[in-house]
Amino acid sequence: MAEEPVKRPPPSLPEASLTAGLECLQLLDAHKFGVQGAAWIYSSSLGEWRYYLVTQLVEIDGPFETYQRIERLFGLKFNNQHLMIDDVHLGSPNEAIFRNFLSRTKLDGARLRNVTIEVIEPIPGGGVRKQTLLVEEAYIYRLHKTPPKKEIIKKRKAFDKLLEKLEHAAT
């Protein structure tokens, strides 16, 4: 297993990627996809920038169905070489990192640097283990608290209808 993380200084996020991330979020919003947040986050342990879409749909419908919905929309409406479906990462508002971010104020449009997050996990048989995650840099477009499940499902149904109409029009 990997004991020694690959350490590299964070490369700067290209302006085009930053713009593409915003356009992707705007597209999903315009089609009523229930996105609570979107961000570019640099992880030193992975040595890469990751574009995250944070949605409770990951927990409700699962990442498989959620990706298939996004991929269908991308196929019809989003063709950007700076942000392809492989560059998208789905995040859940339940994840340690997003819960930590949500505990901060003035998050929309924020650029965060060197955020340390303590992750506490239960261990089998009782007790906990602690790990520390370092987020060297992050650009947050938006990160809002999760609305009620009913509202998310209502939005998703509206999204599905819109998507069907778009696909019908395209054929």
Added chain:
Amino acid sequence: MAIAPHPANRRKADSVEEWEQLSREKLEWADLLAKNPRLRSLAYEQYGYAVECAIKALIMRQQGLNRWPDYADRPELYSHGLNSLMKQTRLFQKFCQDRQNNRNLRTHWLVVKDWSQSRYDMIQPSGTVIRDIRLAITHPTDGIIQWLKNQ
């Protein structure tokens, strides 16, 4: 009942067979943990390690390595990033092509590539998340481990 830490969590592998064995053990361990809703975060973690080990087995097999390289020689192999490791297999182009031709394989990889250690902590992932990552890894025809084994 107390469960002792699984040996697979402490072991390092040095051959294709050992990485494959470790991958199987991680999968078994993950399945066991997934049965307890309070331990789903750990199950999620182990599912990801199962893929990591399977990719490392392929790297060794493909590159004809007779032992796992030291960090000083191949630091790029000392990563938990599944996408970065997949690129080290030198089959990434073929993988992209196969994903292009197989929608399920493509979506399975999208699900798997999101994995990172300690993604979840005290708030456990839903059963749906666990179901999806498990299926993405173990699907008999379009799963990631099956694709790795076929190469």
